[in-house]
Amino acid sequence: MGAKKVINDGANDVHLVIQAAEYEQPYKGPQPQKPEDFQGGDVWATIYVKVCNLSGPDISVSQTPWSLEYADGTSIEVTGSTGGDMPKPEFPMDRAVEAGRCAAGLIAYPVPSDKKPERVVYAPDGLDPVEWAADK
Template identity: 75%
Template sequence: MHTRTAALTGALLVVATATACSGGSAKPSPTVTVTKTVTAAPGTEDAKTSSGVLKMGMKKSVNDDANDVHITVRAVEYQQPYKGPQPQKPEDFQGGDIWATASVKVCNIRGASISVSPTPWSLAYPDGTSIESTGLSGGDMPKPEFPMDKPVKAGRCAAGMIAYPVPSGKKPERIVYAPDGADPIEWAVIQP
């Protein structure tokens, strides 16, 4: 694309120079500058990192024609530690010393009603370990919570935060959505 623009600019300069020189007067030759800006909004499939993992905030379409399920899923944001009102510190058996949250959204585009839950969502670490959702809800857990076993009709969405008890000295690499019987979908966790 740059070659075509440069060639076009060069051709316009030659024409402008030839026109300016043919008059015989000492007028300064005009210059022509051609600038082309191309901006493309990424689609749901265009916003992947080099490893094929989606960028945070991008949505992914999931279509299961056999079961008449057509949804989009999105990991919107990851916070570690969670910056809102702090729930009670995780218990030792939960494996972490602070709470982190993944803000996620699932939309039922068309077809049959679906049921959503935090269970398919997990955190994946560079060393191969993962942290699953605790399934805890209510009380002082971060709000708004992603619903547990909530039916979602066609044309509606479910969104909220899923809390994870994480080790404070370790950051996940990806948020993973892996419902039973489907290929996992992953989003890169970008840490400042």
């Protein structure tokens, strides 16, 4: 993990540098409330991500394009839980990033403690997915 990846979509004037820098399972910082049964996991894991808008119009960043994918074909999406006792600093939800600026922070996932994902995937609407191998 950690490799910066460039997205150049000239047709839509989107020019980004994105990075999934670190995966941590279980999250070792101050603990949020244990995941609820309906969330599908028993511990919290985090990825530290960064999205930079190199040029062009403002972009909107969010946690929702980021997911974890497992060898058995399952995936875990973000819960939408933010604020409160969630791991800090949090990656923003629905924030505009102007050209020359970045957004960075942690995204938390309720994951099963007995398995780890193979990949971290960034798949925003209208762009091809980008992925990183998750640290084992």
